[in-house]
Amino acid sequence: MTTNKHDTTEQLAIDEREPGRLGGVLGLIERLGNKLPNPFLLFVGLLLLIAVASTVVAAFHVTVSVPGVKDVVPIRAALSPDGLVALMQGVIDNFVSFPALGPVLVVVLGVGVAQGTGALEAAVRLVFARVPRSAVPYVVALVACQGHVMSDASFLVIPPLAALVFMAVGRHPLAGLIGAYACTATGYGGGLLMGTLDASLAGITQKAASLLPAGHDFHGNIAMNYYFGVAAGLILPIVGGLLIDKVLEPKLGPWQGTQAETEGVRVSREEKRAVLIAAGAVAVFGVLLTVAWLVPGSPLQGEGGTLVPSPLLSNLVIAISLSFLIFGLVYARVLPVQRDKRQVGKLMEQAIREMAGFIVLIFIVSQTLAVLAYSNLGVLMAVKLADSAQSVGLRGFGVLVFLVVLSSLLNLVITSGSGLWSLESTVMVPALMLLGLSPAMIQAAHRIGDSVTQAISPMHIFLYLVLTMARRYEPNLKLGTLVARLVPFAPAFAVVWIAILALFYFLGLPPGPGQSVFLP
Numbered sequence: 160m161t162t163n164k165h166d167t168t169e170q171l172a173i174d175e176r177e178p179g180r181l182g183g184v185l186g187l188i189e190r191l192g193n194k195l196p197n198p199f200l201l202f203v204g205l206l207l208l209i210a211v212a213s214t215v216v217a218a219f220h221v222t223v224s225v226p227g228v229k230d231v232v233p234i235r236a237a238l239s240p241d242g243l244v245a246l247m248q249g250v251i252d253n254f255v256s257f258p259a260l261g262p263v264l265v266v267v268l269g270v271g272v273a274q275g276t277g278a279l280e281a282a283v284r285l286v287f288a289r290v291p292r293s294a295v296p297y298v299v300a301l302v303a304c305q306g307h308v309m310s311d312a313s314f315l316v317i318p319p320l321a322a323l324v325f326m327a328v329g330r331h332p333l334a335g336l337i338g339a340y341a342c343t344a345t346g347y348g349g350g351l352l353m354g355t356l357d358a359s360l361a362g363i364t365q366k367a368a369s370l371l372p373a374g375h376d377f378h379g380n381i382a383m384n385y386y387f388g389v390a391a392g393l394i395l396p397i398v399g400g401l402l403i404d405k406v407l408e409p410k411l412g413p414w415q416g417t418q419a420e421t422e423g424v425r426v427s428r429e430e431k432r433a434v435l436i437a438a439g440a441v442a443v444f445g446v447l448l449t450v451a452w453l454v455p456g457s458p459l460q461g462e463g464g465t466l467v468p469s470p471l472l473s474n475l476v477i478a479i480s481l482s483f484l485i486f487g488l489v490y491a492r493v494l495p496v497q498r499d500k501r502q503v504g505k506l507m508e509q510a511i512r513e514m515a516g517f518i519v520l521i522f523i524v525s526q527t528l529a530v531l532a533y534s535n536l537g538v539l540m541a542v543k544l545a546d547s548a549q550s551v552g553l554r555g556f557g558v559l560v561f562l563v564v565l566s567s568l569l570n571l572v573i574t575s576g577s578g579l580w581s582l583e584s585t586v587m588v589p590a591l592m593l594l595g596l597s598p599a600m601i602q603a604a605h606r607i608g609d610s611v612t613q614a615i616s617p618m619h620i621f622l623y624l625v626l627t628m629a630r631r632y633e634p635n636l637k638l639g640t641l642v643a644r645l646v647p648f649a650p651a652f653a654v655v656w657i658a659i660l661a662l663f664y665f666l667g668l669p670p671g672p673g674q675s676v677f678l679p
Contacts, residue, residue, distance in 0.1 A: 198520055198623050198638060205617075206527040210237035213534030223539050225585055232538050237530050249529055257525040260518070262476040263624065264511065266315040269480030269487075271510020276500050278437060278490035279483075281430045283323040292328045296408070297400030299324060299335055303342035304396045305350040312476045313343050314621040319628055331414040333632050337641070338403035340625045341648040344614035346399065348606030348656075349391025357381045357388075358472075360580055360602055367584035368598040377678075383599040383671040384606060390659050398655050399648070406647050429494060437489040441482050448478060513627075520623050528618070537573055542586055554594055556664050559604040562587055563657060566608025574619045580605055592678060599674035600664070607656040614645045 217236035224231050236242050254260070273279045290298065299321045306313030318340040325335030348356075358381050365379040426434070452459045452471045461469040471478070484503075491501045500506070531537055553561050566583065573579045583605065591601045613619055622641075629636050662668065667676055 198626075199523055201617070202520070202523045202527045206523070206530055209527065209530045209534060209536065210242075213242075213530070213536055214238040216536070216539075217534075221539070223535065223542050225538065225542060232535050234535050234539060235533060237534050242533060245533060246526070246529060250526065253525040253529040254522050257521055260521050260525075262311055263315055263517070264514065265476055265480045266312055266483070267510045267514055268507045269483030270316070270319070272503055272506045273483040273487035273490075275506035275509065276487040276491040276496050277494075278434065278487045279320070280323060280327075281426055281490070282434050282438070282486075283320065284327045284426045285431055285434050286324075290328070292330065293404075295324060295328055295330060296334070296338065296403040297396060299339050300342045300399030300403060301396040303339045304346035304392055304399060305352060306343040307347045307350050307356045308352045311621070312479050314340065314624065316479065317343050318625055322628070322632070326414065329414065331408055331411045331632075333411050333629055334403055334408035336625065336629055336632070337644055338399065338407050340621070341402075341407075341614045341645050342396070342399035344619070344621075345611050345648050345652040346391065346395045347613060348610040349388045349395055351389055351392045353381055353385065353388075357384065360384075360606070363580050363584050364588060364598045364602045367588035368592065377598055378673070379598060380671075380673070383674050384603050385671045386668065387603045387659070387663055387670040388606075390662075391656065394659060395652060395655060398651055402648055402651060407644060410644065433490045433493040436493050437486045440489040441486050444482060444485055517624055517627050521620060524618075524620055531572070537569075538582060540569065540572075546586075556661065558591055558594060559596070559600070559660060559664065560657060562591070562601065562604040563608040563611075563653075563660075566605045567612040567653070568608075570609050570612045571616045572618050574613065574616050579609060595677050597670075597675050597678050599670045600676050603663070603670045604660060607653070607660060611649050611653040611656060615642055615649055 213234060214236040217234045217239070221234045222231040223234070237246065270279075303313075303317050303321070306317055318336045321335035321339030322332035323335075326332040361379050361381045361383055364383070365377070368377045368379065448459075448471070451457055452466065452469070455464065459469060459471040460466060466472075487506075488503070490496075495501070562583075565587070566579065569579055569583065573582065580602075587605070588598055588601055592598060614622070616622065623638075626636065626638060626641050629641060663670055664676055669675055
């Protein structure tokens with residue numbers, strides 16, 4: 160008995176020193192999260208909860224009045240005969256047309272070839288061979304905080320590459336993977352470059368502003384938040400790098416990879432030559448694509464010759480996948496690699512096979528979101544939360560902070576940036592314009608809320624993709640542990656985001672070219 164007691168005490172002491180274990184609030188989040196059922200069953204339960212809730216609310220004939228919309232929006236019962244028929248008829252379409260499914264699989268096909276041939280690992284080793292080990296978290300955070308220019312493809316490309324970067328310099332790949340995902344998601348609204356997010360939000364804001372007579376004099380554009388986004392894109396990476404370096408990675412402990420992995424920074428002369436030639440081929444492809452995009456009358460341009468939005472930017476995920484495919488194929492041809500690493504079809508099959516769990520999860524997620532959309536419960540939540548701001552008499556900067564909080568809460572269940580803003584804008588833009596704020600500033604506040612909780616939202620499908628990727632390095636990793644490691648990024652980024660917003664508000668700095676904080 161004495162020996163057993165001693166063994167138990169010793170084991171407890173070892174567990175307390177285990178780097179992966181978290182204490183305090185994060186430990187509570189980890190333990191509660193790990194007690195949840197697997198993600199598939201979690202969404203099954205959520206689907207049933209939404210279906211029952213909508214049926215109960217609809218029984219009281221509840222409707223929602225949305226400013227700017229002529230007809231009231233009824234809450235519909237998902238468990239009614241009409242609801243069940245509608246949902247049954249949409250099962251297949253909900254799945255195959257789910258926004259994340261196609262882009263994920265298309266990018267995975269290209270990345271699978273680039274990774275299977277060894278091209279990605281060699282490129283990472285070559286690029287980071289001379290980068291100081293201590294600078295890696297900050298470089299990764301900087302790249303991740305510009306991710307929105309690639310739209311959702313950023314969640315597919317940046318985190319796994321960051322894991323390779325960390326492993327190449329002997330640091331924990333999970334710190335790179337999780338940290339890059341956190342920075343991409345929580346810094347999504349900022350960046351040095353503009354992308355499809357800017358275009359979609361600008362159009363929605365302009366439409367919502369026109370609901371008021373004063374809005375007809377407002378001229379929004381894709382760059383209405385450019386100065387604000389640039390400031391965030393430069394400041395947030397510092398915070399992200401610190402969190403990865405000082406908070407996330409110490410909790411993971413030292414990387415216990417194989418000697419080949421931890422010493423894999425060096426690259427041979429043949430590998431270097433192959434990487435450079437492959438990168439050159441991708442550069443040529445990029446130049447040709449850009450020229451084709453810029454040529455007047457190009458089919459890659461939008462209506463009236465617009466560059467943003469345009470068919471090219473709307474389908475950027477295809478260009479990204481082709482870039483990885485070209486990179487892998489040219490690398491394999493130049494080196495050359497082993498025969499089994501040059502079989503494109505098999506490399507793609509292997510890449511898709513590793514995504515099987517993700518594909519199954521998307522099926523139930525798509526059905527859950529379809530029930531939420533059918534019921535209109537999301538509309539009810541948004542309108543009620545927006546009305547509460549007016550009822551308590553919020554003004555000035557306080558109402559902007561309220562919008563940040565509102566967007567961040569709704570973002571936990573509605574993760575489509577344009578979809579969420581389409582829902583919120585018809586209520587919040589006119590309401591805040593009546594308080595004297597410009598639509599550009601209102602949109603900037605929404606971008607913050609739409610970013611800070613994205614990484615930890617259970618409805619964000621890429622959270623489960625990252626979980627799948629992370630299990631390559633920690634096979635027994637559970638969802639609760641992953642979320643607990645992501646949680647510190649949300650409040651830290653929120654504080655910095657709001658501080659940047661405060662600077663623009665109180666100093667009267669324009670959020671973008673030709674814009675102002677207040678209406679004239």
